Amino acid sequence: MTIKWTLPLTAALICIVLTGCASQTVVLVPDPDGHTGSAAITTTGGSQTLQKPGDMTQVTGAAAAPAAVTAASAEFIAGKFADALAIEPLPAEKFILFFESGKTALAAESEPVAAEMLKAIKRRNPITISVSGHADASGSTQLNDRLANERAGLVRELLLNNGVAPEKMTLSSHGKGNPLIATPDGVAEPRNRRVEVIIR
């Protein structure tokens, strides 16, 4: 009888003395777009995977396995994470402008998107604007790097002409390395000939 409760008590005491029994809580929640991913929490003692919205686990000490997954209540989330959630930056807004094949000319159907983008920039007054140029997989790597770069440069000009401060912009060229639609090499794909503008 004595041993039964002495052992856990001793273990708890050692834990408090040595580590302060610091614990960590991890809760999976849906993304702003409603989709929920997954996360694997691993200690030297084991692993737990969170898969559903509200899935929660706790970790107490590096040697112990993470606790069994439970459901976090809305009250718990609101109580514990109110401050962190209240200060979350607005989700980034992305605008995709498409281009003519092999050229740096904006496709006609992308002109309204460009207008919408300029309106959003006026409304949000973003901290940063990233402009990335992309090409499809037809043509050489060098040609695609150059095209992607020139397309990004064209959009930068458009933003400058509309009063965006140059220091807010970061320019990058992804060549054919980051396609919107995966294709085999050499395939022309209009949706990959694009500039992505992300305002944050």
Place this chain on the structure above:
Amino acid sequence: MKIMAYVLSLLFAVATPCLAVSDNAIGHINTLNGSGYIVRGGAVIPAKVGAVLHRADLVRTGKPGSLGVVLTDDTTISLGPNSELSLAEYEFNPREGKFSLVVRMMKGTFAYLSGMIARLAPGNAQIVIPDATIAVRGTKLLIAAEE
């Protein structure tokens, strides 16, 4: 010749700081309430909205204090009061297919939203908390680390 040297030195003076900034900036502080700090190479810099973040920076909040960080790949992390975070590893280079993200959350409360690194290279995005590591597959997490 003298003029040439003058022009060249002027060019360097103008060009170098720009390069330094674009090479090292991995994100910014986008929102701030109360007090926050960036610790960079031992120096403590008060946080401001728009402040640039570098790899290996430590970000801290006071009590009261909370702030939101957005990295260049769209990873978004907000910190509640009395929280501490290290941007230990960061590489976002889609052109060469190089991606890595290791964020250490030492204490406090956090809301974390994955960016492009976790989407393009799911195995390469990791959150480290005091007693565990979290492998993130494109998602949003709330994390609390008690002292």
